[in-house]
Amino acid sequence: MNLTGLNLHTGWLIGTSSLIAVAVNMAAYAGQAKTARAISWLDVCGEGSIVMLTLLWLVAILASRPAGHVTHLLSAGLNCFLFTALLDLLDEFFTYPHAPWISMMESLPGAVGMVIMSVALLGWHREQLALNRQLQGVEWFYRSHEKIDPITQLYRGDYWRARVHECQRQQWAAGVLLLDLNNFRQINHRYGQAEGDRFLKEIGRLIRMHLRPHDLACRYAGDRFAVLLPQMSEIDLVNLCSQLEASVQQVAFKTGQQTTAIFHSARTARALLTPEQPLDALLCSLNALLDGNAHQAAG
Amino acid sequence: MVSDKQLRLKPLLQALYQTAQHTGLNTAALLRGTGLFEEVFSQPLCISPSQLVRLLNNFQRLQRTPDSAFLVGDRLATLLQQDVATPLLYSPTLKHWLRAAPLVLGDFYTLFYVRRYIHQHDQYLVVTSALGTFAGWPLLHQILLSAFSQLLKQWGHQRVSLRYEFCRPTPTNIADYQVMLGTRLYFARPLDAIVVKQTITHLRPQSPQLDGKHIDATMPPAAVRTPYLPLVSLCRLVHGRAARRVTLPVVLRQLALNHSDLNLAEAARCLALSPATLKRRLADFNTSFSAICADASREQAVFLLSYEGLTNEQSALKMAVSDLTNFRRAVKRWTGLTPSQLRQR
Numbered sequence: 001m002n003l004t005g006l007n008l009h010t011g012w013l014i015g016t017s018s019l020i021a022v023a024v025n026m027a028a029y030a031g032q033a034k035t036a037r038a039i040s041w042l043d044v045c046g047e048g049s050i051v052m053l054t055l056l057w058l059v060a061i062l063a064s065r066p067a068g069h070v071t072h073l074l075s076a077g078l079n080c081f082l083f084t085a086l087l088d089l090l091d092e093f094f095t096y097p098h099a100p101w102i103s104m105m106e107s108l109p110g111a112v113g114m115v116i117m118s119v120a121l122l123g124w125h126r127e128q129l130a131l132n133r134q135l136q137g138v139e140w141f142y143r144s145h146e147k148i149d150p151i152t153q154l155y156r157g158d159y160w161r162a163r164v165h166e167c168q169r170q171q172w173a174a175g176v177l178l179l180d181l182n183n184f185r186q187i188n189h190r191y192g193q194a195e196g197d198r199f200l201k202e203i204g205r206l207i208r209m210h211l212r213p214h215d216l217a218c219r220y221a222g223d224r225f226a227v228l229l230p231q232m233s234e235i236d237l238v239n240l241c242s243q244l245e246a247s248v249q250q251v252a253f254k255t256g257q258q259t260t261a262i263f264h265s266a267r268t269a270r271a272l273l274t275p276e277q278p279l280d281a282l283l284c285s286l287n288a289l290l291d292g293n294a295h296q297a298a299g
Numbered sequence: 300m301v302s303d304k305q306l307r308l309k310p311l312l313q314a315l316y317q318t319a320q321h322t323g324l325n326t327a328a329l330l331r332g333t334g335l336f337e338e339v340f341s342q343p344l345c346i347s348p349s350q351l352v353r354l355l356n357n358f359q360r361l362q363r364t365p366d367s368a369f370l371v372g373d374r375l376a377t378l379l380q381q382d383v384a385t386p387l388l389y390s391p392t393l394k395h396w397l398r399a400a401p402l403v404l405g406d407f408y409t410l411f412y413v414r415r416y417i418h419q420h421d422q423y424l425v426v427t428s429a430l431g432t433f434a435g436w437p438l439l440h441q442i443l444l445s446a447f448s449q450l451l452k453q454w455g456h457q458r459v460s461l462r463y464e465f466c467r468p469t470p471t472n473i474a475d476y477q478v479m480l481g482t483r484l485y486f487a488r489p490l491d492a493i494v495v496k497q498t499i500t501h502l503r504p505q506s507p508q509l510d511g512k513h514i515d516a517t518m519p520p521a522a523v524r525t526p527y528l529p530l531v532s533l534c535r536l537v538h539g540r541a542a543r544r545v546t547l548p549v550v551l552r553q554l555a556l557n558h559s560d561l562n563l564a565e566a567a568r569c570l571a572l573s574p575a576t577l578k579r580r581l582a583d584f585n586t587s588f589s590a591i592c593a594d595a596s597r598e599q600a601v602f603l604l605s606y607e608g609l610t611n612e613q614s615a616l617k618m619a620v621s622d623l624t625n626f627r628r629a630v631k632r633w634t635g636l637t638p639s640q641l642r643q644r
Contacts, residue, residue, distance in 0.1 A: 150323075150364065157474025185449075189377055193321050221366060221474035284482040291458045291481055 005063040012062055012075045016055075019079055023086045030102055031094030039092055047089040054082045070127050073120035080113025136213040140228075149219045151197045152204035160218035160226045165279055167228065174273045175232035176282070179207065179244055180290040182265045184223035191255045191262075199253055199264075206251065210244055224290065234272060241268040305544070306351060307406045309343050310382060311442070314375035315358060316340035322363050322370070329357050348430050348546060349583055351410070355435030365472040368438045369479045372445025379404065379446065380453055388454055394500040396454055397424075400447075411443060412549045414556075414598070418606050421462075422500070424493040425598060429546045431584025437467065440491060445479045447493070455504045462494035489601040489634070489644060548584050548591055555595040559619040563588045597633035604630070604641040611638050 006013065058078045065071045087106040096102045132139075138154050140163050147159040167174050181203065188196035200223065207217045207225055220226040229237065245266055252261035269289040271282055319329050326337065333353040339346060346354075358367070376384075384403055390396035401408045410430060416423040426443065428436050444463060451459045462483040463476075469486040470476065476484050547570075554569060555561050566588060567577040581587055596618065603614040615626040630638050 156365075156472070158471045161474070185373070185377070193317070193374075197321075221472070221478040222369070224474075224478050226474075283477070287477045287482045 001060065001063060003063050006059070008067050009062040016058060016079055016082070019083055020086060023083055023090065026102070027087065027090040027094050030099035031096045033094055044089065044092045047085065047092065051082065051085045051089050054078060054085055058082065070120055070123040073116055073123060077113045077117030077120055080109040080116065084110030084113065137208050137211045137215055137217055140216050152201050152219045154204050155218045157218060157220040157226060160216065160220065160228060161279065163216055164228055164273065167230065167273060168275050168279060171275045172230055175229040175237040175270060176273055176286070177227040177229065177237065177241060177268060177270045178220060178286045178290055179225045179266050179268045181223040181248070182267060187262070195255045202251065202253065203248065206247055207244065210240065210247065237270050237272070241270050244268060306346050306348060306409065307343065308346065308351065310375055310378040311407055312340050313378055314371045315354070317374055318367060318371045319358070322367055324361050324363065328361055329354065331357065333357065352430050352433045352435065355439055356433060359435040359438045366475040368441035369445045369475050372442040373449055375442060376446040376449035376453070380450065384450055387450060390454060391503060392500065393459065393502040396451065397495065406544070409544050409546065410439060412552060416602050420497045422495040422497060423602070423606070424495065426491050426493065427594070427598070429549045431548050431586035432590070433585055448480050455502070459502065460499065464488040464490060464492045464494060466491050489605050489641070490598060547580055548586055551588065551591045552595045555592045556599065561592065593633050596629070600630050600633055601641060604638050605644050608642055614638070
């Protein structure tokens with residue numbers, strides 16, 4: 001787990017540590033320690049693992065999410081639950097003959113924590129809908145974070161193929177388009193891999209700008225991008241291809257401190273999707289067209 | 300023959316290192332257990348086959364993106380093109396290019412054993428590891444193919460239409476293969492091979508590569524006047540020697556292919572080693588004499604039965620196996636399939 005995100009939440013980390021310290025001190029102050037024979041180690045194991053896992057969940061949430069309303073609610077709810085679980089664990093080691101209020105302290109925060117977490121879940125649901133809207137054009141009905149390309153933040157070719165296959169299976173009318181950058185190796189060669197990656201990222205954004213919300217753009221592989229366009233007529237597909245090629249030609253890319261722009265070009269290949277045509281054969285012919293060897297597809 | 304710490308592989312090591320840095324790999328973890336230090340990536344140091352194997356195994360294990368091997372191969376092609384592979388640009392035809400590549404690529408080519416078979420109108424270049432058996436072989440194979448494909452593309456100014464066959468099943472990242480190697484890809488085949496149609500071996504590059512810039516960088520002025528150098532001079536020019544080095548598994552594989560009844564004692568005698576030393580040296584490559592013999596026979600049997608479609612009698616005759624019943628049993632042992640099943644593939 002990458003824990004660098006915890007830097008944003010020092011307040012919550014201090015708060016959780018304080019809460020643990022309060023619970024332990026409270027139990028030690030008000031309670032009397034049990035003898036080793038009176039301790040039920042099975043209960044200690046069960047309740048101890050609940051405390052540890054709640055703590056792990058809290059760390060996972062804080063490490064994964066930026067600060068905000070939903071994160072605060074989730075953290076508050078989990079902290080309340082953690083307090084209850086910790087007191088529950090501690091009463092395996094202590095008895096409280098003179099402090100019956102501890103039992104009340106033990107049960108109440110857990111219930112409050114669950115209510116807060118339920119409100120947080122509602123907020124998380126709304127937040128997720130907003131994020132889904134942000135991901136329009138790059139994600140379709142299925143999330144698979146390990147297939148996201150780290151450079152362009154688009155999904156990779158295997159995700160795109162799976163979605164196209166799904167389209168064929170459902171017999172949806174759609175068009176497919178592949179875009180390949182001409183002589184992209186020259187950018188890597190002259191300006192370095194980092195600048196090449198930045199160029200790819202910008203081209204990914206440029207392609208997204210040309211798409212409708214329900215289209216899907218992916219980085220097919222290398223310097224090749226793939227787009228899936230449901231409900232797209234042949235003429236619209238042709239127009240989109242020429243628009244994309246023209247747009248790539250107009251990009252005045254600048255590297256480092258240089259003010260001189262680098263202009264680049266791209267070529268496209270397109271086809272309308274039919275349920276009966278095998279996807280592999282279709283992609284073979286499109287890729288062969290882009291490679292400039294139309295006869296490749298046959299062999 | 301390559302013994303300890305004799306491989307000069309600076310371009311490959313640089314390509315591995317640059318790709319590791321670019322994809323966010325921990326370079327300290329990459330070098331762990333290899334006995335190598337970070338200066339191996341920048342200085343022209345020699346390494347041993349076992350150090351390279353450990354490095355490739357680490358890379359294979361740590362790689363974060365499925366296209367890492369292709370990125371290494373692409374980068375390697377650029378580094379080779381700027382250095383030793385420049386003379387390849389002067390090859391007048393694909394046939395010359397294919398003959399010149401092993402000579403020009405030097406120690407990088409030492410990592411592979413490529414055996415050429417000809418069937419009907421196709422030339423099959425069957426690629427196997429020269430470093431024995433190791434987990435990082437798929438990575439090294441992909442690096443070779445992508446570097447090969449890119450070098451060929453730079454020579455021809457467009458993708459040269461070759462067919463690539465792989466033993467492995469269709470990978471999930473087939474898109475990377477298509478973009479890097481072209482669309483003529485066949486998976487789950489009996490051999491790892493590059494297939495060149497005999498009709499395209501006379502293919503010429505689309506436009507001349509004599510732009511002067513490359514020539515001045517690596518070649519003497521006399522070469523400027525000669526578009527294509529004779530192969531031996533070219534090899535001497537690049538490496539200062541005419542012969543290519545080979546590893547122990549390759550020597551044994553060649554012996555096994557030429558002598559079907561070769562045994563360990565005879566092989567050791569041919570190499571002026573004791574059988575125990577031969578076994579120990581093969582153990583460094585994580586392989587054994589019997590495994591090399593079985594693999595060589597497997598390759599021959601698969602080609603004769605599956606590609607050429609010969610009968611058992613014809614195949615046994617070509618492999619110098621006298622006992623036909625024994626041949627059927629041996630094929631089953633080498634390949635896991637019977638001769639008739641192989642013919643149907």
